Structure formats: C-alpha cells, structure tokens
Amino acid sequence: MKRFYYRAIKDILENRFLTAVTVATIALSIMIAAAFALFFINAGDILNLWQKGIRMMVYLKPDTSEAGRLDTKFKLQSISSVQEARFISKNEAMEKLKGQMAHHAALLDNLKENPLPDAFEVSLKPSAQKSEELAFLAERLNTLPAVAEVEYGRQWIHRFTGIINLFRLAGYGIGTMFFMATVFIVANTIRLVLYSRRDEIEIMRLVGATDRFIKIPFYLQGMIQGGAGTMIGLVLLFGGYFSLTRQFDPGVSTDFITLRFFTPAVCAGSIFGGISVGWLGSWVSLKQFMKN
C-alpha cells in the first residue's frame, strides 16, 4: 500500500497546478453547499426556539357570560394538544399593555372604556407546535361559540417556514449541482493525468501489471483531492462563520439566537463525503479509460 501512496503523491506533485485548481474548485463547491447547510441548521434552530415559546391567544366575544367563559376554558383544556389555558381578563390585559407602553401609558388613561377583549392565553404541547398543527387547532378553536378570534402569528410562521423551505429546496438543488460538479472536476483531472500517462500505463500492462495495480494510485489521488478540498472548504466556511458571529450583538446572540457551526462529527462526515466524491470521480474516469 505504501508504494501506491508514494505513486499517488508523486503524481500529485508532478501535476501541482492541475491538482491545486481541482482542490480549490472542490473547496469552493463544498464551501457554498456547506454554507447552505449551515443556514438551514441555524434557521431551523431559530424556528424551533420560536415555536417552543409560542402562545395562542383566544379572544372571547364581548358579551360572553361567566358560564360561557368557564365552558370555553373547559373545552380548551379538554383538547389534547393544549398544555394550559390561562384566562386573561380585559382589565389584566390593559394593565399589561400599560406596562409595555411605559412612556405612553397616559394615552391609554384617556380611553372611555377598555376596548380589549377577555381572552385565554393557550400554551401548547410540543407535538402541536408545527405550523400545520397550529393552523388546524386555530380553526378548531374558532368554532367554539364564545370565541371571537384566534391569533398566533400565523402569517409570520407561514412566511418564515416558507422561506426556510425555499432555501431548503435551493440547497438541495445547489448541493446536487455541486456534487455533480465535484465528481466531474475530479473525473476530468484524473482523466488528464491518465492521458498524460497513457504510455506509462501501456508499459505497465505489458510487464504484467493488473488493472488494480494501475488504478489504486489514481483512486488515492482522487480521494486525497476530495478530502483536501473538503477540509479547505470547511476551514474557509468556519472563517466566514467566525467573523460573522463576532459582529453579532452579544445580547442578541445569547438571549435569542445562538448560532452554531457544524459539530465535529458532521465535519468528519463531510470530509468522508468529500473523499467518497473524489473516489467516485476517479472511478468514472478509470472505468472509461481502462476499457480502452
């Protein structure tokens, strides 16, 4: 095996420029594809975090009686996806609003009557926090007789989920494109090396070398290029990630958004993936070349 590595490294050194271009292109492809993946991970984290804290506000009709309110509370609590239903009277809501509008609370004092409705603040079990589940639940709650309106930031969730799905689709597309591009680039590099070495390969065959003996160094070359390209791509991405997170307001970063990079296991998996792609590129070239 040592001699195969020796031959592979010798080939790489003899074709430095070609190898450098290949590795750089792989690095760039991996960096872009991994940047998309990193975006999904962090955007997904933000969405999950936001959905975990989601509350559904169930506003009651103005003329709802005490009995109607109790009936609504009972019905809310009997729904399996509801964790808790807390009643917030119109007066409590007003006090809360005044607290939130500390500097403009005087404006609210001038109101002749409290325009806010009585409401229930409904917290949900984790299983009900998906966008579709929320929509379904809101529709169901809307049918209760005392309920005037259900509000849970539907538009925001829909929009955010839509954006993530769009990016995910684009990511799959770009990932597939870069995967194919990487295989193609490695395959072409190996093909160029093979053609520049065709006399040597012919001589090897004449002296009794097996196809395996001829192929292994080329497989190693492809794998080294794939692995090196992936490592460089990840390092560049980490550099970008690091400089981006440094610019974030620490308060925002710690309280709400905690950006994270790939785990070591994911990085190792990516490098393994890069090596496999390098192998695949070599395989494509060798399959074609060795037929002749």
Next chain:
Amino acid sequence: MIEANSNAIIRMFHVHKRYGAKFALHDLTLDIQKNEFLFVTGPSGAGKTTLLKLLYLGQTLTEGQILVDGVNLSRIDRKGIPLLRRKYGIIFQDYKLIPTKTVYENVALVLEAAGRKPRLIEKKVRSVLRTVGMEDRMKSLPLSLSGGEQQRVAVARAVVGDPKIILADEPTGSLDTESAGIILAFLDDFHSRGATVLLATHDQELIKKGGARVVQLREGRLWSNVPL
C-alpha cells in the same frame, strides 16, 4: 485436435491474423520447445511483430489456436492477461522505458506489479542491473542514456522477473554492431540459464552469430523453418 508435445512451451496451430482485409499471418503452425533459442526473421511486414503480439495478447488472433505453457490464449479472460504476461520478458525495439522513472524504478516495476516484497525487489533489481552493467546508472533517467544503455535496461527489465520466455522484437534494430553483440550475449546468457528466447530480427549478421533455429516469415506465411 491438438497433439500432445510435452516439450513445447509455445504451440501455434493454423494461426491467422487479419487486419481488415489484409492477412498479417496466414495459417501459421509452429512449435517452440522449452529452453529453445529461436530466431524469427523476414522482411518488414512479414508478420514478425504480429506473431510476438499474438503471444503476449497485444493483439487477438483471428483464427487458430495458440498454447503457451499449456494455456490456451483464446480462453484467457481480461484478468488472466497480466498473469500470462508475467511468463514473458518482453524487449522492444523502441525500449519502451518510462521516461519519468529512473533505471531502477523501470526495472523494479515488473516485480512491484507482481506484488513482490520491497527487500526482494531491491536485491533482485540490483543484481540484474549489475549483470547488464548498469548498476552505476540506476538513478539515471532513461533519456540520459545512450541507445545501447537503454536497451540493456530493457533487457534487465525483461529478465528481472525470471520469465520462462523472452520475446525480443528487433532488440538490436537501432543499435550499432558492438551494442547489438552485447545484447545478444545477454540473451544467450539468460537462455543458458533455462529461458526460452524468441528473437524477431531481420539482421542476418545477428542470426549468424546466434547459431540457433531460424523461422522465416514472408507475407504472413511460414517460408522456411531451418533447424540448428
């Protein structure tokens, strides 16, 4: 039906080789005995090189059968070709040395391809290079050597794996008389150690010096078969 001949290492039966409509070899039947030194001669285009190529499966025959060391070449699959070629040491007129590898690496390649251990390879390669007088040039690249030296390296590469058969295609074609004599002496030496040598040449001086059976081809046909 192939008749038994326990002493023949190469047997050819009604061998035909055609390139398009043109016959390169026509109905050639020939036995070559173990440890025989055989000259194959004839003018250019007579079929000498084609004959050698058929033996190492550089070409496939159109019709007929060839047995090498008991193996029917028509029945060898792709994986069997390297094993067949390890039975041979092949010497080419144009040497076919790898220009980017040193003399040592060129010769060692045969043993590496056969999966021999590095220590054995080093010992064997040095020994063979010493025999052909090229030990002191083993770190040189082929293009820095003269034609005669390159051919000596090619001979070293051909014999380093202790092949049963040496196929030499015009090995002295581009050499001066003195260098040609040296190459012939090497081949004679390996023949005396038990190898079968098949030497294709149109050099009549060389044939006279060799003193061995001469098979003459003309237009792909066996023209004469003159025993020693």
